[in-house]
Amino acid sequence: MIDDAFTQVVVLAAARARLAPSALLCQRRAMMSRDTPAGELRSIRKVYGTVTAVDEVSLHVYPGEVLVVVGPNGSGKTTSMEILSGLRSPDSGEARISGDIVSGTFDARLRTGVQLQDSRLPGGLKVREAIHAKSALYVDPGPIDVIVDSMGLRSYLGTSVDKLSGGLQRRLDVAVACIGRPSLLILDEPTSGIDPDARGDMWHFFREVCSAGTAIITSTHDLSEVEAFADRMIVMTQGRVEAEGTVSEILAGAGGTWRLRVSRPDEEVRRMLTDSELETRERASTVTVFGEREQITAIADRLESMKHSGEGRYRDLLKGAIRLEDVFTSMTESGHDG
Amino acid sequence: MTAENRSAEIFAPAERPRPAGRAAILWAWFVQETKVLFRQPVAVFFSLAFPMVIYLFIGLPFAEQQVSGGVRYIDQIFPALLGTAVANLAVMGLPIYLAELRARRVDVRYRTLPLPIVLFVLALVLSMLVLALLGILLVVTVIGLAHGLLPAAANPLFWLLVFLMIGWLCSLGFLVGSLPLDSRAIQGISAVLFFVMYFGSGAAVPVAELPQIMQDVLEWNPLKQWFEALGLLYTGQEISGSVWAKLLIALPLAIASVVGGLLLWRKK
Numbered sequence: 001m002i003d004d005a006f007t008q009v010v011v012l013a014a015a016r017a018r019l020a021p022s023a024l025l026c027q028r029r030a031m032m033s034r035d036t037p038a039g040e041l042r043s044i045r046k047v048y049g050t051v052t053a054v055d056e057v058s059l060h061v062y063p064g065e066v067l068v069v070v071g072p073n074g075s076g077k078t079t080s081m082e083i084l085s086g087l088r089s090p091d092s093g094e095a096r097i098s099g100d101i102v103s104g105t106f107d108a109r110l111r112t113g114v115q116l117q118d119s120r121l122p123g124g125l126k127v128r129e130a131i132h133a134k135s136a137l138y139v140d141p142g143p144i145d146v147i148v149d150s151m152g153l154r155s156y157l158g159t160s161v162d163k164l165s166g167g168l169q170r171r172l173d174v175a176v177a178c179i180g181r182p183s184l185l186i187l188d189e190p191t192s193g194i195d196p197d198a199r200g201d202m203w204h205f206f207r208e209v210c211s212a213g214t215a216i217i218t219s220t221h222d223l224s225e226v227e228a229f230a231d232r233m234i235v236m237t238q239g240r241v242e243a244e245g246t247v248s249e250i251l252a253g254a255g256g257t258w259r260l261r262v263s264r265p266d267e268e269v270r271r272m273l274t275d276s277e278l279e280t281r282e283r284a285s286t287v288t289v290f291g292e293r294e295q296i297t298a299i300a301d302r303l304e305s306m307k308h309s310g311e312g313r314y315r316d317l318l319k320g321a322i323r324l325e326d327v328f329t330s331m332t333e334s335g336h337d338g
Numbered sequence: 339m340t341a342e343n344r345s346a347e348i349f350a351p352a353e354r355p356r357p358a359g360r361a362a363i364l365w366a367w368f369v370q371e372t373k374v375l376f377r378q379p380v381a382v383f384f385s386l387a388f389p390m391v392i393y394l395f396i397g398l399p400f401a402e403q404q405v406s407g408g409v410r411y412i413d414q415i416f417p418a419l420l421g422t423a424v425a426n427l428a429v430m431g432l433p434i435y436l437a438e439l440r441a442r443r444v445d446v447r448y449r450t451l452p453l454p455i456v457l458f459v460l461a462l463v464l465s466m467l468v469l470a471l472l473g474i475l476l477v478v479t480v481i482g483l484a485h486g487l488l489p490a491a492a493n494p495l496f497w498l499l500v501f502l503m504i505g506w507l508c509s510l511g512f513l514v515g516s517l518p519l520d521s522r523a524i525q526g527i528s529a530v531l532f533f534v535m536y537f538g539s540g541a542a543v544p545v546a547e548l549p550q551i552m553q554d555v556l557e558w559n560p561l562k563q564w565f566e567a568l569g570l571l572y573t574g575q576e577i578s579g580s581v582w583a584k585l586l587i588a589l590p591l592a593i594a595s596v597v598g599g600l601l602l603w604r605k606k
Contacts, residue, residue: 136366212349
């Protein structure tokens with residue numbers, strides 16, 4: 001257990017780093033128990049007919065850590081998470097829970113809470129009954145009341161699951177996954193369809209669960225959530241892991257702290273950008289340049305003067321501090337191209 | 339104690355998670371499945387109300403008419419009324435429920451839980467049995483009070499056959515519910531199967547007036563065979579060897595249905 005003195009240090013450090021204390025605590029706990037991953041995929045490969053859904057994917061998530069998997073639709077996120085859940089068997093490779101427990105076995109299921117993207121509860125079932133049915137599987141189901149309150153389900157306990165909105169159904173799915181004191185939570189797009197306030201509450205709850213030592217592997221399409229809450233992230237494209245690391249590490253790999261996005265540049269502008277010796281990534285109609293603030297500002301000024309003098313044309317340019325979205329877009333685009 | 343430490347205490351993952359006892363799991367899931375089943379109006383109607391509808395419109399008007407050797411019409415159709423309460427639930431209710439579980443991917447959700455599949459199937463079957471028994475109880479009570487029951491109603495063999503019929507029909511329903519088709523197709527197939535079997539059993543309308551070829555085909559209608567055997571037993575008549583033989587065929591067919599259903603279920 002972390003003592004109060006350590007917690008105070010963490011709070012101060014968090015204030016300096018503008019991070020939530022719990023995030024640092026999670027990182028601290030994650031560092032303390034790196035020996036045994038709570039969940040792990042080792043060189044997983046899965047093929048459906050002629051389509052390779054997952055190709056040599058390896059990942060691990062440690063106790064007290066939030067690992068977020070991002071990637072475009074069809075990138076292999078859900079298949080990877082379903083293999084870790086034991087719902088799918090890999091063609092090659094291994095999926096393990098808590099070190100050496102084969103995923104999908106009874107022992108693995110006992111330690112894992114799973115929320116699936118498109119699975120519903122039986123029609124006619126009430127919220128209270130769905131929670132009770134999961135609780136009944138464990139000797140110690142955990143803090144049910146706290147989970148129910150945290151997910152905002154208290155006033156819906158007597159409601160049929162079919163009468164819940166999509167967001168409330170998702171919250172119920174997450175609540176049910178959290179029952180049983182799991183050491184690993186596998187959450188496939190848990191905040192999808194949930195309003196921003198409830199998303200914040202849900203992530204706050206995840207961080208509380210994580211701070212207690214539970215590992216969380218989750219996927220999302222909302223990169224701002226990744227920036228705010230992920231301890232580590234994995235970017236997947238076309239069934240492969242394109243990048244892995246902390247958000248800072250992923251951002252640092254872009255080639256600078258600022259970026260300039262130029263849409264629909266003509267050949268002159270495009271040539272000027274690629275000749276700038278800065279990290280440049282091209283999409284069909286957009287060129288993004290990464291660099292330090294001064295370098296990006298200088299290029300933006302040069303482009304504006306080119307436009308005024310008629311030397312070059314472009315539709316629009318956008319400069320600013322680099323965001324995960326910029327790196328993600330260029331990675332996934334290059335993944336698709338390749 | 340800080341908020342962080344409180345969280346750590348409240349949400350601490352189990353180092354050695356322990357599953358609840360099998361009896362506790364079975365009871366909790368049996369109660370759940372029973373509640374869900376009783377909230378399905380169609381299942382409740384066909385198990386409780388449909389046999390009464392058949393009784394009111396077909397049984398009651400001719401109830402006291404003598405059919406043969408002191409046997410009244412109501413005595414002749416009493417076993418069929420019992421079967422009506424069960425057959426719809428097993429042949430239509432069970433497959434449609436299984437298909438809906440698949441359509442909603444509930445089965446996938448359950449596969450991520452530390453829930454032994456045997457316990458879930460048992461809870462499902464027991465919940466259906468409760469509704470079926472209520473339907474049977476209603477028929478026995480109404481017919482008993484209104485017309486009186488024959489002594490064979492106390493014959494254990496009679497009730498053993500009723501329960502064997504439930505088992506056979508449930509295995510057939512399981513096979514239909516496991517077919518790799520969407521829920522609408524399963525609804526259609528199970529409805530056709532039930533109504534052909536039911537109306538071809540002679541329980542609601544006499545089949546003796548049908549063309550001979552149809553009568554020959556209907557001799558192999560499982561529901562007709564069971565209703566016939568139960569009717570003979572209930573009215574104190576002897577069950578011939580050929581009728582027993584037809585009932586015995588149900589045993590390998592039931593096993594084949596369960597095995598086939600399990601194979602189809604696992605394949606999915």
